[in-house]
Amino acid sequence: MEILTLAAKIGAYALMTGVLLFALGVVALRNLFHSALCLAAALIGIAGLYLFFRADFLAAVQILLYVGAVMTVIIFAIMLTEHLSGKTTIQHNRQSLPAFLGIAALVTVIAKVILQTPWPVTQKALGAHTSVEGIGTALMTVYVFPFEVISVVLIAALIGAVIIAKRENPS
Amino acid sequence: MTLIPVEHVLIFSLLLFAIGLYGTLTRRNIIGILISIELMLNAANINLVVFAKTTSLSPETGQVFAVFVIAIAAVTVAVGLAIVLALYRSRKTIFADEVHLLKW
Amino acid sequence: MIFDPVFIRLKALFLDLCARFFPEWVVMLASIVISAVVILVMGPVIMMYLTLLERKLLGRIQNRYGPNRVGIWGLLQPVADGIKMFIKEDIVPAHADKIIHLLAPVVTVVPSLMVFLVVPFGNGMTAVNLNIGILYFVAISSITTIPIFMGSWASRNKFSVLGGMRAAAQMISYEAPMTLAIVPVIMASQTLATATIVESQGGGFGMNWFIFTPWGLLGFIIYFFCAIAECNRPPFDLPEAESELIAGFHTEYSGMKFALFYMAEYMNAFTLSAIAVTLFLGGWQGPFLPSWIWFFGKTFLLVCVMIWFRGTFLRFRVDHLMGFAWKFLLPLSLINILIAGLWFLTPAIAAWALTAGLVVASFFVFVKLNKTFVPEKRTYVLAD
Numbered sequence: 285m286e287i288l289t290l291a292a293k294i295g296a297y298a299l300m301t302g303v304l305l306f307a308l309g310v311v312a313l314r315n316l317f318h319s320a321l322c323l324a325a326a327l328i329g330i331a332g333l334y335l336f337f338r339a340d341f342l343a344a345v346q347i348l349l350y351v352g353a354v355m356t357v358i359i360f361a362i363m364l365t366e367h368l369s370g371k372t373t374i375q376h377n378r379q380s381l382p383a384f385l386g387i388a389a390l391v392t393v394i395a396k397v398i399l400q401t402p403w404p405v406t407q408k409a410l411g412a413h414t415s416v417e418g419i420g421t422a423l424m425t426v427y428v429f430p431f432e433v434i435s436v437v438l439i440a441a442l443i444g445a446v447i448i449a450k451r452e453n454p455s
Numbered sequence: 456m457t458l459i460p461v462e463h464v465l466i467f468s469l470l471l472f473a474i475g476l477y478g479t480l481t482r483r484n485i486i487g488i489l490i491s492i493e494l495m496l497n498a499a500n501i502n503l504v505v506f507a508k509t510t511s512l513s514p515e516t517g518q519v520f521a522v523f524v525i526a527i528a529a530v531t532v533a534v535g536l537a538i539v540l541a542l543y544r545s546r547k548t549i550f551a552d553e554v555h556l557l558k559w
Numbered sequence: 560m561i562f563d564p565v566f567i568r569l570k571a572l573f574l575d576l577c578a579r580f581f582p583e584w585v586v587m588l589a590s591i592v593i594s595a596v597v598i599l600v601m602g603p604v605i606m607m608y609l610t611l612l613e614r615k616l617l618g619r620i621q622n623r624y625g626p627n628r629v630g631i632w633g634l635l636q637p638v639a640d641g642i643k644m645f646i647k648e649d650i651v652p653a654h655a656d657k658i659i660h661l662l663a664p665v666v667t668v669v670p671s672l673m674v675f676l677v678v679p680f681g682n683g684m685t686a687v688n689l690n691i692g693i694l695y696f697v698a699i700s701s702i703t704t705i706p707i708f709m710g711s712w713a714s715r716n717k718f719s720v721l722g723g724m725r726a727a728a729q730m731i732s733y734e735a736p737m738t739l740a741i742v743p744v745i746m747a748s749q750t751l752a753t754a755t756i757v758e759s760q761g762g763g764f765g766m767n768w769f770i771f772t773p774w775g776l777l778g779f780i781i782y783f784f785c786a787i788a789e790c791n792r793p794p795f796d797l798p799e800a801e802s803e804l805i806a807g808f809h810t811e812y813s814g815m816k817f818a819l820f821y822m823a824e825y826m827n828a829f830t831l832s833a834i835a836v837t838l839f840l841g842g843w844q845g846p847f848l849p850s851w852i853w854f855f856g857k858t859f860l861l862v863c864v865m866i867w868f869r870g871t872f873l874r875f876r877v878d879h880l881m882g883f884a885w886k887f888l889l890p891l892s893l894i895n896i897l898i899a900g901l902w903f904l905t906p907a908i909a910a911w912a913l914t915a916g917l918v919v920a921s922f923f924v925f926v927k928l929n930k931t932f933v934p935e936k937r938t939y940v941l942a943d
Contacts, residue, residue: 316487345698347701364540405510427519449536
């Protein structure tokens with residue numbers, strides 16, 4: 285058992301490193317298609333992390349919705365607009381340095397806060413197992429109002445997206 | 456989850472968020488900006504799940520809201536890409552800094 | 560049933576043998592490795608013989624023999640094809656994105672093999688009985704669009720790109736009704752685990768399959784059409800339509816890379832049929848015969864139906880394809896969920912009458928609503 289826990293620990297840290305590397309790829313790569321593929325890899329890695337946190341339902345939803353649906357739509361859009369960005373097009377604007385400095389400051393502050401806060405980790409929560417039934421019950425009882433709001437938002441976005449993307453009549 | 460301290464996961468998601476934010480601020484391509492926003496949303500999701508797993512009293516809450524965030528991400532992508540396509544059709548550009556008709 | 564658990568017994572025997580000589584964790588590892596090796600071998604073997612089956616059946620449909628030169632009944636034909644694929648030249652287009660061009664066929668095979676993990680091949684013969692089994696299947700099979708995109712984009716070819724675009728639109732469209740068609744089954748069996756879904760269809764001499772209910776029949780039909788569309792088989796083979804796009808997204812692939820695309824496609828056809836059997840046709844349930852014979856028999860029957868479709872139906876037009884998914888299958892699958900709900904709320908005989916009536920009525924309503932406008936017959940008179 286000792287070997288197994290060690291392997292799981294190393295695996296989790298390796299997964300985190302991998303996700304961060306792929307995220308860097310998303311931001312830094314010049315070719316947008318490559319960065320979209322990096323995003324897909326990072327999202328699959330995050331689904332793996334969810335598995336590590338014993339949130340298997342969420343991992344499946346992540347892969348189904350993010351990797352399956354959202355990524356497909358994004359890559360579709362990239363392929364449609366691809367010929368606008370040739371090899372010589374500049375992909376990053378001139379705010380790189382100020383953005384980097386600002387974000388570095390932000391990260392330092394938040395990291396300090398995270399490390400200094402004594403997180404109230406409860407053993408009860410650590411032992412709890414979330415089942416699919418539990419999530420379903422929570423969605424339909426306690427969080428039924430946000431659930432309904434999300435449905436309305438989804439419908440509104442669907443109709444809105446169709447109307448925006450519709451080709452206007454030449455007449 | 457007992458294996459890794461909470462702080463490490465939080466730092467990891469913070470870095471992920473920072474990378475996404477950097478991409479959002481520096482990318483010219485609107486689709487690139489959308490992709491970076493997805494990274495930030497995922498960082499938030501990881502935090503939700505981790506907090507639900509370690510400090511919260513009802514373990515479902517974090518996952519339920521993570522599902523909501525994923526739904527909202529789908530909405531952003533759908534509407535965002537519709538706008539990109541409309542922009543591409545009318546202005547022949549997908550670069551955020553070339554869309555300055557209403558600037559100043 | 561002496562033959563029923565024969566494979567499980569074999570594995571247990573082997574593990575017992577291991578346990579005498581090795582420590583516990585080696586036995587655990589061996590158990591995992593055995594399942595993995597069986598799946599990794601079974602996938603390609605099934606694919607090889609599906610190609611032979613398809614060519615033989617298509618040959619029969621088209622009134623010819625099909626492959627019959629290599630081995631008896633052409634049984635060694637897939638091996639010969641494999642050798643041919645191996646020694647073919649590997650051509651990469653000059654302007655291709657080399658790395659992604661190489662990665663695409665490799666990545667394609669991964670989700671197709673991963674789905675095998677949750678398929679219940681027989682009583683107690685599920686490799687991993689995940690408690691989110693069917694959701695896992697839906698999630699994994701939704702990834703298959705990405706390698707197709709990679710291949711089509713990396714080849715830098717207009718036919719590839721067109722095929723990739725069509726594949727994406729088609730797969731996203733057909734995923735929605737497919738997932739919704741599964742929902743009634745989950746409602747009936749109250750679980751997401753594939754093995755438990757099969758067990759819940761067990762009563763009544765092992766013939767209490769979900770397809771024998773009105774909602775099950777409708778769900779099966781919707782699921783099966785979507786499954787054919789998901790694995791890009793005719794009549795939904797628009798992404799690789801030979802007569803329009805040469806070979807669609809794998810136009811620029813040759814040799815073993817092409818074979819990998821082909822392999823993924825056939826393995827998808829098999830797993831999608833297998834999941835259809837699991838969900839609607841009672842999985843390994845059935846009287847008299849061993850469970851795995853029932854399972855493989857039903858699955859190959861469905862595969863044969865797919866091949867039969869290929870031999871008989873014409874290819875869809877793009878707009879008809881999208882209309883079929885969004886205007887016909889999607890509303891029908893939503894109504895099917897409602898009908899399944901009614902089925903569980905009302906007592907037995909009333910439920911049959913009510914749901915069967917509703918299924919037939921909604922089917923014909925949507926057929927009627929989808930009827931395209933047919934103009935009056937006009938007669939053209941040539942100018943004298």
